[in-house]
Amino acid sequence: MKVLKLIIKNSGRHKLRSMLTILGISIAVISFCILRTVVTAWYVGLDAAAANRLITRQAVSFIFPLPYSYKEKIKSIDGVESVSFANWFQGVYKDKDNFFARLAIDAETVFDVYPEFKLTDAEKEAFLKDRSACIVGAATAKQYGFKVGDVVPIEGDIYPGRWEFVIRGIYQPRDKSTDASQMFIHWANLNERMTKEFPQRANDVGWYIVKIKDPSRAAEISQKIDNLFANSSAETKTETERAFTQGFISASSAIITAMNFLSFMIIGIIMLVLGNTMIMSARERTREYAVLRTLGFTSYHIAGLIFGESMIISALGGLTGLVLSIPMIKGIEENMPKGFFPVFTLEPITIVLALSSALMIGVFASIFPTSRAIRTKIVDGFRFVG
Amino acid sequence: MEKIIISIENVSKEYKRDSLSISVLNNITFDVQEGDFLALMGPSGSGKTTLLNLIAGIDQPTVGKIIINGNDIAKLSATSLAKWRSENVGFIFQFYNLIPVLTAFENVELPLLLTKLSKSERKKRVELALSIVGLGDRMDHYPKQLSGGQEQRVAIARAVVTDPAIIVADEPTGDLDKNSAAEVLTLLDRLNKEMKKTIIMVTHDPSAASKAHIIKHLEKGDLV
Structure with a gap:
């Protein structure tokens, strides 16, 4: 001390x-935090995936529908607790940039399989009673200033025409990993209009969500579901919700891997920069270290001086970067296409990783100059001309 | 009877440069009495600074013994030698070697940081050392705010602040003008006479050497 x-x-x-x-360290930490936040945001769906939920989709591709009639058949399988379903509705709310997931769901069963979407009993009842109703997540409601009773106009694309939905409830997420940006409309409403306008698309279901009693039986029940519809015109592929979400992510896995790699690469580069700074500093002070050692300071003291300086610089850089990352990530979230990432926040693990990386930079950057300084003989230190 | 404080016994020093072995000191033997003021003179490359470094414990002889106050310092480990230096030897260098980011007070305080003295005790000692060298009013000045002579006086204060028995000075006036050099030599003389410090000084300057009680000449590593 x-x-x-x-x-x-x-x-x-x-x-x-x-x-x-x-x-330099600050910029590296900011870049690290942003890249890690993007990677984390990508994987947030995986964290939210429940172990007791299976997803059944068309075996050929997710974009092909399944018949509504499969619902009761799936429900009859041993081990299945409840079955719900959904269709990707999409459409445009005022502007194409106003992106948030819009799904047509089975209002009767959706809250059985998704308990993480929290509605009051009154809101739930109001939603169930009104087929033209919708519910929106708290994040989307906040973003667009939606209130219960507002009408949300949607210009249909997958399901053409103009649609209007009355907000009957705003759901709250159970935890941070729950997507609070979605909008749910009645599948029955959608199906009714499809039956009238596009009869060939009536009773189409995008995918089934199957809640099972025992997560350890997921593989067995998945197999049973798929066997049930084998050799039919719409064969199914059933997998856990996690595997299903992972399937989406894997399409972007190369980008995510590259970002992951890049985030650590930046740390590596800045480690070399600080290492170079510390080498220069230690080299310039070779004579001073010789003086200190002459006065009785030991190699440990000299190591402490170099290590301490390296740690101060890296800690200051790390903290500055971290402090600046918070508003920057907020700014990115506000400026990216709305709803692109349902959860885009600086996670505690990212903060821990960023600070540890900054401190690690400090430690590694001091190793070589410390080793050099303590190996230099006092007399050689006095002769040194920097 | 005078006490022998430094005993150099058959000391030789060789440096290795690649495959070459360069002999710097050859079989040097002499004693220094407690309270002596010894000047080591000789041309460049004669080995006088090497001999001073050996006596000060910042270099090790290739062969021979350096016994100081009864201890063979050539046998001490690096850590023990560092502790020994901090307690027994004060150093004065030709180019002062003050730490530029520290004030005169902080520079003089440096050797005391290795002791168990409290902050107030350290302060007293530093103030006393700086007042001895006549810089009591320059304690908060940084080296760049001082003249060469004043810097050297700060270095002398740093050398005496731990009250060591031996002071080694390597060309202490080599970088100073005549007046500053005279001031420094007067200080060294006072330290020797009033504080009974044993001083070993390397110098080229005959007038500086004239302050010493004993002058030893080195030539190509041999005492002549």
């Missing part, structure tokens, strides 16, 4: 160099 003053003074000896290094 007695030499702390010297460590602090040494850190500020070359103010411009130290400032630039701190700035």
